[in-house]
Amino acid sequence: MPAGRPGAWLDKLAKVEYYGGMKVKTSITLTEDLLNAIDQLPDEYHNRSSFLEAAAWAFISQLRRDEQATRDIEIINRCADRLNAEVMDALAYQVSV
Numbered sequence: 001m002p003a004g005r006p007g008a009w010l011d012k013l014a015k016v017e018y019y020g021g022m023k024v025k026t027s028i029t030l031t032e033d034l035l036n037a038i039d040q041l042p043d044e045y046h047n048r049s050s051f052l053e054a055a056a057w058a059f060i061s062q063l064r065r066d067e068q069a070t071r072d073i074e075i076i077n078r079c080a081d082r083l084n085a086e087v088m089d090a091l092a093y094q095v096s097v
Contacts, residue, residue: 028052 038048045051076083 035048038045038051041051045054
């Protein structure tokens with residue numbers, strides 16, 4: 001769960017629900033342990049469906065951030081030699097103190 005006010009991510013879910021369109025009923029299979037853990041959460045998490053939808057959106061957001069981080073690292077690695085050369089050039093102009 002993201003840092004900040006408890007349940008803040010549910011506020012984002014409410015916006016997704018409002019702007020995200022109609023709900024579609026589906027069936028999934030979960031372990032009894034997971035369902036018990038969800039059922040023991042505070043009332044602010046409403047019901048299983050809203051909790052699981054919010055959790056899925058949070059996970060999707062994390063996957064997207066991870067994909068972007070991977071792309072960023074690939075770009076940095078591809079440019080590493082040139083960037084390191086620029087740094088070494090800049091350091092050559094520094095005077096010792």
